[in-house]
Amino acid sequence: MLEILLDATVRAGTPILFATLGAIINERAGIINLGIEGLMLIGALSGFAATFSSGSLLLGVVSAFVAAFIAGSIHALITVQLRGNQIVSGLALTMFGIGVTALFGRGVVGQTIDGFERHAVPLLSQLPVVGKAFFNQNGLIYFSFLLVAFIWFFFYHTRWGLNLRTIGENPAAADACGIAVNRYRFLAVACGSGLVGIGGAYLSLASTPMWIENMTAGRGWIAVALVIFASWSSVRALFGAYLFGGITAMQLRFQAMGTTVSAHVLQMLPYVFTIVVLVISTIRLQKGASQQPENLGLPYDREDRK
Amino acid sequence: MPKLLQLQHIRKTFPGVVALDDVSFSIAAGEIHTLLGENGAGKSTLMNVLTGFYAPDSGSLQLDGQSVRFSSPRDSLALGIGMVHQHFMLVAAHSVLENILVALQGVPLLFPRRQLRSKIEQTIDEFGIDLDLDAPVWQLSIGAQQWIELIKLLMRDCRLLILDEPTAVLTPQEADKLFQVLQRLKQQGKSIIFISHKMREVMEISDRVTILKKGRSVTTLEAGEFNQNKLAALMIGGDKIPEWQKSLPFSDELVLEIENLAVRNDRGLADLDNFNLQLKKGEILGIAGIAGNGQKALAEALTGLTRVESGRVLAAGEDITRSCARSSYIAGIAHIPEDRKAIGIVPDLSLDENLILKNFRAKRFRHGVFQSRSAIRNNAIEKVDQFAIKAGPQGSPVRLLSGGNIQKVIIARELSEQPVVLIALYPTRGLDIGSAEYVHKVIAEGAGNGMSTILISEDLDELYKICDRIAVIFRGRLIGYVDPANASREQIGLMMSGEVSA
Numbered sequence: 001m002l003e004i005l006l007d008a009t010v011r012a013g014t015p016i017l018f019a020t021l022g023a024i025i026n027e028r029a030g031i032i033n034l035g036i037e038g039l040m041l042i043g044a045l046s047g048f049a050a051t052f053s054s055g056s057l058l059l060g061v062v063s064a065f066v067a068a069f070i071a072g073s074i075h076a077l078i079t080v081q082l083r084g085n086q087i088v089s090g091l092a093l094t095m096f097g098i099g100v101t102a103l104f105g106r107g108v109v110g111q112t113i114d115g116f117e118r119h120a121v122p123l124l125s126q127l128p129v130v131g132k133a134f135f136n137q138n139g140l141i142y143f144s145f146l147l148v149a150f151i152w153f154f155f156y157h158t159r160w161g162l163n164l165r166t167i168g169e170n171p172a173a174a175d176a177c178g179i180a181v182n183r184y185r186f187l188a189v190a191c192g193s194g195l196v197g198i199g200g201a202y203l204s205l206a207s208t209p210m211w212i213e214n215m216t217a218g219r220g221w222i223a224v225a226l227v228i229f230a231s232w233s234s235v236r237a238l239f240g241a242y243l244f245g246g247i248t249a250m251q252l253r254f255q256a257m258g259t260t261v262s263a264h265v266l267q268m269l270p271y272v273f274t275i276v277v278l279v280i281s282t283i284r285l286q287k288g289a290s291q292q293p294e295n296l297g298l299p300y301d302r303e304d305r306k
Numbered sequence: 307m308p309k310l311l312q313l314q315h316i317r318k319t320f321p322g323v324v325a326l327d328d329v330s331f332s333i334a335a336g337e338i339h340t341l342l343g344e345n346g347a348g349k350s351t352l353m354n355v356l357t358g359f360y361a362p363d364s365g366s367l368q369l370d371g372q373s374v375r376f377s378s379p380r381d382s383l384a385l386g387i388g389m390v391h392q393h394f395m396l397v398a399a400h401s402v403l404e405n406i407l408v409a410l411q412g413v414p415l416l417f418p419r420r421q422l423r424s425k426i427e428q429t430i431d432e433f434g435i436d437l438d439l440d441a442p443v444w445q446l447s448i449g450a451q452q453w454i455e456l457i458k459l460l461m462r463d464c465r466l467l468i469l470d471e472p473t474a475v476l477t478p479q480e481a482d483k484l485f486q487v488l489q490r491l492k493q494q495g496k497s498i499i500f501i502s503h504k505m506r507e508v509m510e511i512s513d514r515v516t517i518l519k520k521g522r523s524v525t526t527l528e529a530g531e532f533n534q535n536k537l538a539a540l541m542i543g544g545d546k547i548p549e550w551q552k553s554l555p556f557s558d559e560l561v562l563e564i565e566n567l568a569v570r571n572d573r574g575l576a577d578l579d580n581f582n583l584q585l586k587k588g589e590i591l592g593i594a595g596i597a598g599n600g601q602k603a604l605a606e607a608l609t610g611l612t613r614v615e616s617g618r619v620l621a622a623g624e625d626i627t628r629s630c631a632r633s634s635y636i637a638g639i640a641h642i643p644e645d646r647k648a649i650g651i652v653p654d655l656s657l658d659e660n661l662i663l664k665n666f667r668a669k670r671f672r673h674g675v676f677q678s679r680s681a682i683r684n685n686a687i688e689k690v691d692q693f694a695i696k697a698g699p700q701g702s703p704v705r706l707l708s709g710g711n712i713q714k715v716i717i718a719r720e721l722s723e724q725p726v727v728l729i730a731l732y733p734t735r736g737l738d739i740g741s742a743e744y745v746h747k748v749i750a751e752g753a754g755n756g757m758s759t760i761l762i763s764e765d766l767d768e769l770y771k772i773c774d775r776i777a778v779i780f781r782g783r784l785i786g787y788v789d790p791a792n793a794s795r796e797q798i799g800l801m802m803s804g805e806v807s808a
């Protein structure tokens with residue numbers, strides 16, 4: 001029972017994990033990205049379409065990354081180069097993602113592909129309780145583990161990571177050190193968006209190997225909230241995403257057991273949870289535990305005084 | 307001497323402000339060149355043009371005789387020009403180590419942490435300063451932050467080092483240490499541009515001095531051609547330095563009594579420990595001490611900005627120990643804080659609004675529930691004139707003002723409601739000589755009208771000049787009072803280092 005629940009938790013949490021990691025990379029560079037929901041949809045559709053026409057799952061994942069990278073570049077262009085309003089640009093990106101995928105997705109509605117399959121990791125998958133849930137999964141899930149570790153290492157042990165964190169905190173300080181602020185910011189937004197796209201592709205290539213209009217169902221917004229819960233750390237993002245995945249898994253389980261509680265109420269649970277999480281983490285933020293990059297949301301203009 | 311860098315007819319404007327009108331000057335290899343000018347004359351702007359932060363509207367730059375254009379600080383760094391900015395370029399949330407690491411050149415992608423760390427520690431030791439590499443910057447004093455900036459610059463290999471008011475926040479002893487380093491760099495053939503309002507320092511260190519006035523370079527003088535008076539005269543031009551006299555002896559009436567005050571800081575260490583102080587009506591009481599011995603905690607405890615652990619503060623006999631900042635103000639305490647950008651102003655509000663932050667409820671600024679725009683504007687016009695604030699276009703955010711002018715805004719606001727007690731931390735830091743003198747005058751006149759002042763300063767000259775009594779603080783305790791009329795500097799110096807009591 002616990003094993004099954006854990007397994008479902010990891011599967012439901014992974015798309016949100018990718019999206020949260022992508023959003024963290026954006027925000028560490030100081031750029032708020034509210035386009036996560038739209039980027040996930042773009043990733044989901046382009047991933048599905050590429051796999052459907054080529055038969056290759058790898059190609060699907062790569063196209064999801066590339067498509068979301070390109071869409072994210074629009075946000076980067078507006079917010080970094082043109083110093084536009086990050087909130088407005090991000091919301092527009094979400095609207096764009098919903099609309100454009102609904103339009104171009106019509107051609108593949110109802111089609112199916114062979115999605116990602118489980119591959120057990122020798123030895124590790126034999127571990128009691130956690131073995132099956134974490135090490136008898138598909139390739140994308142293993143990739144997400146590596147990504148969490150890699151991002152942590154990148155931020156805290158590489159020069160590029162330190163540069164990026166400095167930019168998010170105080171771009172003028174980074175600029176004074178000769179760091180190319182806009183180039184870093186642009187790449188962070190675009191690459192982060194690409195990862196969000198992979199989160200979307202997880203839905204259409206692994207969760208339910210098909211394209212359904214608006215299939216993200218608000219997961220992008222949950223990722224935006226989890227960034228705060230995770231206080232901009234990739235490792236804590238893993239916990240946040242699985243917490244959300246766990247609640248999703250549980251409510252599905254309740255439905256399957258046939259409780260008398262309405263399915264609508266149960267489906268609401270993960271979102272209610274998100275609100276609770278936001279309240280708690282905001283209170284923590286105010287208590288000074290803030291990890292929020294100091295210049296988050298502010299455009300950088302070298303000639304402006306701060 | 308060969309010219310390293312030459313600037314010709316530099317002009318830089320911002321919306322509504324001509325920051326630099328027409329500036330030309332040159333820097334030779336191996337010289338220390340001082341820039342002198344009033345607050346808002348354009349010194350920092352000029353340095354920002356030199357490092358590629360600001361693109362000039364017109365004018366040319368030549369390095370080694372070659373015409374150059376910097377489109378970013380990256381370009382100027384590549385050619386060996388480094389700078390310490392007047393407003394620090396530090397990440398408050400990062401550790402000291404991270405702040406220095408990010409500024410190092412030629413570091414491999416994966417940091418060899420241990421090796422870099424020992425290199426940094428070595429540099430810190432050379433200066434004989436005390437810096438905890440793992441402490442986050444927001445916990446550190448302004449003086450320590452200045453050292454981080456200096457170390458960042460010195461660890462880079464620069465041919466031209468620009469220091470924008472580095473000594474404003476250093477103690478005289480620290481400034482001397484810095485000057486030794488600068489002399490050593492000069493001997494190695496490096497060039498240094500130095501900015502300071504302290505004449506004693508300018509005289510001590512400069513090979514040449516260029517004077518800037520209202521965005522124009524007035525003249526450049528060689529060592530031997532100038533003395534303090536001549537420089538001051540050139541700098542302020544026709545303007546007069548305000549004159550004032552020490553007020554009459556103060557009365558015996560106590561306005562503020564501090565009994566056994568204890569305050570702990572963020573790290574749980576005692577900032578103030580069993581501290582006692584008495585302030586009398588109309589008195590200017592100086593607090594002398596080496597930075598970090600509890601001065602900031604004292605000011606914050608008195609203004610209700612920090613929690614008092616134990617002890618009492620009595621204002622005219624009333625206990626105000628636990629009142630919040632607002633009620634302290636109502637009790638008549640004004641505060642000129644040390645960290646002016648952080649708690650002195652609201653950076654995005656205009657000058658007019660910043661001037662009434664504390665007394666916006668006063669009748670004269672209101673029509674019922676509405677603000678009276680004209681009264682607020684007139685108040686600003688009056689203050690700008692009185693304190694010679696160089697203001698930008700009307701309504702523009704106050705953060706755009708020069709460092710010294712921001713300081714003047716704070717002082718003007720704090721002194722506007724005739725406070726009973728003024729707590730001033732380093733009030734003349736970063737002010738040009740005329741403005742510093744004016745602030746002294748206002749404080750002295752206030753004392754004549756019964757205002758009592760606690761003046762926290764590291765500058766013994768300043769304390770000697772205007773204080774009636776000087777209290778010496780060391781490790782959060784009061785060491786004793788001295789009378790500036792008959793105490794020697796050596797005596798105070800020994801007390802400041804805790805070696806003798808009064």
Ligand SMILES: Nc1ncnc2c1ncn2[C@@H]1O[C@H](COP(=O)(O)OP(=O)(O)OP(=O)(O)O)[C@@H](O)[C@H]1O
Binds near residue numbers: 707709
């Ligand atoms: N980024 C900016 N935007 C708008 N105005 C600016 C900007 N930078 C400087 N100024 C204006 O240019 C003028 C010169 O300022 P600057 O900071 O160069 O003076 P300063 O000589 O360094 O004075 P201080 O001694 O007070 O530091 C000021 O009036 C200031 O308001």
Ligand SMILES: [Mg+2]
Binds near residue numbers: 392470
């Ligand atoms: Mg300046």
